[in-house]
Amino acid sequence: MNTTRLYKIGSAALICVMMSSVGCSDDFLTQPPRASLTVGSFPSTEQDAVLATNAIYNITRTWQIATGGFPLLDMMADDAVKGSNPTDGIAISVYDKFEHTASEGSTERWYKTLYEAVRRTNLVINEVPSIEMDAALQDRLIGEARYLRAYFYADLVRGFGAVPMVTVTEPSLDLGRTEVDVILNEIIYPDLEFAISILPERSEYPAEELGRATRGAALSLLARVKLYYGEYEDVRDLTDQVISSGEYDLVDDYAEVFISTNEHNEESIFEISALPDNFANGGNQYGNTQGVRGTPNKGWGFCRPAYVWIDEMQDNVDPRLDPTVLFLNEVIDGITIRGDGSTPDTTRENGAIVEIECYNQKVWFPGTDSRESFGHNRRIIRYADVLLMHAEALNELGQSAAALPYVNQIRERARGGDSNTLPDITTTDQADLRAAIAEERYYELALEGLRYWDLVRTDRAEEVLGPLGFIRGKHELFPIPQSEIDISEGRIDQNPGY
């Protein structure tokens, strides 16, 4: 080949090289993610604001948000035991026996998911105010987000005590624990007060928005938090506002409170909607976790009603027993509960019955398919609880007589017209009434995750749960997950006793 041709080819090749390398870098080396937005560009429109707010509700439907997936609070209290069959959930039984350590998966899932939820709320609270959009909607969305942030933080401080206080989406990595008082006064109370001032009442929402946070929900949640910290005057005033709002009433029949055809009923103040399908399609595994094990196959069967509770309800001839507990061979919605072959029907210790195979009926959803059990709407705050909180606050404030009608509304509804049982409470002795209200909460609100904290806040946990393993000074709080302590190199320290 002659030299001229060689040069031609050589130069052509060199031009190729030059062309390919010139001006390439910046554009070629910028490859943003596809099909996803990135932080900073969202939320930026009214529609974004709604999406970001809906995503907070999304996390209330996740499995882990409920104490890490398993209803630990009920299992640890005296209204339920671990459940399932004896060989399943060994890792959960440690909570039932108060042997849990700082390295349990459930606690860690719960803690981390609560902070994931907090991050979603902070996105809305910090970013939505600067969006140009319908002002009323903007206020409402921020109000919903602040209600939900308070809801998550209330779980955090009640469950873990002092915890890192995070109010931004990208927190500094050197945070330590913030005292409970500070979190209450800087986050939970102001958030809920804001929500009370801005959120619509339930009746003011259009029908298609049912399930969003309401003014009534914010009032009730604040009352629940105040009750935990013993601020009875606030509890009385807050619950009074709920009662006098006229937004809520007790469902006539206790047996109708939890059924699937009576979701978002007049008694429901905050409820997490779910569809009978997998999580992506709107389901919530909360009901499946506790669903009947075996036949019909409704779930794993965790969180079994405690035999002591059943026994007491039977002694009291309390009609609420039946709507709360699914017994073997019971027929419900045309389906016979056969249960699980590997679970003993009756478990005895020293001849005495300690456990019978039965299931939490409050999470029952009709059908024989496990998928349908994802359709249970978890009732978070009921009007019945508000009435009992109101009664308790009045009694604690020395207005025992005024408290009676509120407890007795609950008793009356419970007895369902059967005058032979659950007579009205008449005592105005503060201590007697205090005990009566506590018992009423035990019967009325069983398996709803409230009993454990009731015992802790009234300092009766050692008395009632001591025989089950509760240790005063330790089990009032869950352990901070060991990983959190290890990753922070001890800057975040452990709760006492763990």
Next chain:
Amino acid sequence: MSATILSAQSRTYTGMVTDADNGEPLIGVNVTLVGPETGDFTGIDGGFTITANPGDSIAITYIGYKNKGMRLTDDTDLKIVLELDSRQIDEVVVIGYGTIKKSDLTGSVSSVKSADITKVPTTNPINALQGKVAGLQILNTSGEPGSNPVVRLRGVTTLNNNSPIAVIDGVITDIGAIALLNANDIESMEVLKDASASAIYGSRGASGVVVVTTKRGIAGAPRINLSVERSVESIANTIDVMTGREFATYINAVNPGTYNNLDVLPDTDWQSLIFQDNAAITNANASVSGGSDRARYYFGLGYFGQEGILPKSGIDRLTAKLNTSFDISNSITVGLDMAALYTDKENAPGVIQTALRAWPIDKPFQEDGVTYAEVNGGNPVAAIEFSNSFSKRLSSLGNLYVDVEFLKNFRFRSSLQFDLGYSRNRNFSPEFFVSPLQQNEVNSLSYNTGHASTLIYENTLTYNIQKGDHSVSALVGYTAQDSRNEFINGFTEGLIREDPLFWYLNAGQDDLDRVSNSFGRSTLVSYLGRVNYSYAGKYLFTASMRRDGSSKFGVNNRFGNFPSFAVGWNMYNEPFFPQSGILNRVKLRASWGIIGNERIPGDAQYALISSGTSAVFGEGETIQPGATFNGGGNPNLRWEETTQSNIGIDLGFFEDRLTAELDYYIKQTDDILVPLEPIGYTGIGAFRSIFFNAASVENKGFEWNINYRNRAGDFTYEIGIVGSTVSNTVTNIGQDIGADSLLIGGDLGNGQRVARTAVGLPIGYFYGFEVEGVFQTDAEVESSPSLFGQRAGDLRYRDINGDGDITSADRTIIGSSIPDLIYGFNVAIGYKIVNLSLDFQGQRGSEIYNGKQAIRFATLNFEDKFNDYWTGEGSTNEDPRASLGGINYQPSSYFVEDGSFFRLRTATISISAPDGFANRIGMESANLYVRGTNLFTSTNFTGYSPEIGAASAIDGAIDRGVYPITRILTLGLTTTF
């Protein structure tokens, strides 16, 4: 020019030069008359002609062969036989973007040639390097057909992807791509170990580079190779678990009276029910190669089929290899190298764990013998029955190039390289019922397809010149790479029929269809340069530089610079070096360089906002869409950099019958990229991690590769020893994650994290309580440091801080999965036509966390070890009381096992056909062999195999249950025509 010195007596000598080993004619041998320096090269038939006088001397030289001198006599018909030079000092070694004579090499490079590559029956030729390359660790973590091993070079440098990269015929790709190739098509594999060798690959060479060169045709008549192998494989060892009686006894020890009549209980050995013995492997290959003076070709076709020891785990694989090159003119060559692969694999369900944990007192079938029975822990036999999971994959890797030589010493090469892949997975689950927890209420189908492509446009210009004693080779280049991948996943339920004809999304119910689609893209541009200089074959110098820009980092951290320098000294070429003596060769090497790593997901820098976080609202309960954070990102990510120093010495003794290559290296890796679970309150969610530049790690160690070969008459023998030590120390933990001395890993998924990474210790060491024994009495518990709630029969943990109590502060280092020593040795003995070769390999000083024993969510069968439970004072000080979970399952040394092993990896006996016989039936050569693989393993580890790899280095090696490795017997035949 020689005419002037021709004398009257000069004669014309003709002759032929052949290879001593196989008698083949040698082409291009230099035959020179000593003195006047005239001569000839041998032609295609090995022949040459030279004019000389009787009494003159001629020198016969040929690269790779021993030089030969001879004094001419009156006999003008010369038969010259050349012997291969065992010193191989002029062996050509493939390095990045070129080749180099081994004697000129300054870096640390190990080379494995084709004969060693085909020894092990495998879908992945990388396995051939096991035990052959000092410093290289290949862990076959699974015996599942088609699985790829974990490959590590010189320890764990990074915390994420520690695999070396592969360069296949010039195409930079992932180490897994070597599985695309058929071992029979590979000419050589070179492992570039130090910075000098690998820095030219800049961004991706930090964990080493494996350069694969496939066979090419040479001019001449077609050569045909045929080989066929047939093997049978069986599980190498089972895991001892409790029998029915033992299990019931154990349960009775926990809950007295649970089983009253042990004699009537079944005893099911689940492992024997799921594993099949003597599963077949078929491996057949054919290749043809040849060429004319202007074109060369190599074409290979291979089939590999493996049933697998687990039903429904088989693989069928077809590979094709095409290498062609054409000389368009004397200075321009174009070529296409291409490999294509098709695999069809059935994916067995994850039943191995189930088989280890299913209760032995349960039976697979009900009384009728056909209906599946409920089994505690799951019925593995039924799980196999109802599994229908298939993967198909089509991949192609290739290089289309043009080479232009110009101005005498320049060569320009432009190539377009491609790495394309298409995969399809189909998974059908029928409606079935075994038990309430093992059933599928509605049949379902998932169907995924993925497309991946990497295109590389590469241009290099090389300049080679030799003037006197100076020899220079220079290279500059530019490359741009664009990688994309896209997945479409579909899912449906309620298929109208369950027949395979209906395993398509359209057969499902529309309202239950779900589809998802994701896409990723990353780009890279690089500028590279290198100079090799050698003076008189004695002094060697190499310098290289690469500048890489990656889309994986933010604008300010995009580019990284990766220089290297190396020097070498061939001392044996010095005049002062004694020419006779035991020691005949000494070469010293030293190198330093920086190499980068950017192997993180393309979008790791971004905190993503994703849709799909819907809520349910309204009286009618409808879904309303939502969008929010999807994990987290780190916008500050930057290049991970490894600075490596290497010194080495190459020695030859007894005319290179004994050779030794010794290296010492120090690798310091900074800004290690690692996915970490950040502190929980950041709210990225449980079990989610973000990439950080988190730490610095130092690896240092010795490597040796010693070979001795000799011959005594018809008897030949060869012994090779390779080995390496690794010392791995974390030198710094970055501030980026809010921690300055500690990283947490080894998540067992049950809230326990058993591994840590801390300054001054190896990466991912195991962390937990150190077991001192077993509490014999409650009184002993009272009087000793103990955990809350402990009693007699519980493990007694060491009170590390001596405060009289056992708390989380008493956890300590309880092991490390990084071996102190990795070694291999091989022995080959030949006598006439019979050859025996044995390959051994092993490692020492590594520990494994037996996660499958430690994770217990439910009551499942126990491993044999638990039979020795504590039964009362004095019964044992080793194992705790019988329990189903809880306090004795805390992370502790009780679950840490020694991962050391020594294995006879292959033993091969081969018989080659005697020359006369082969020729008579028209063959050039034929070889019949029997080989055993994994025939013998010595280890104390109780799992299927101690070759456990860590998914991420900060997790350590945790045995969570693996597909067992297998013992294979093979009968094979190779022939060349």
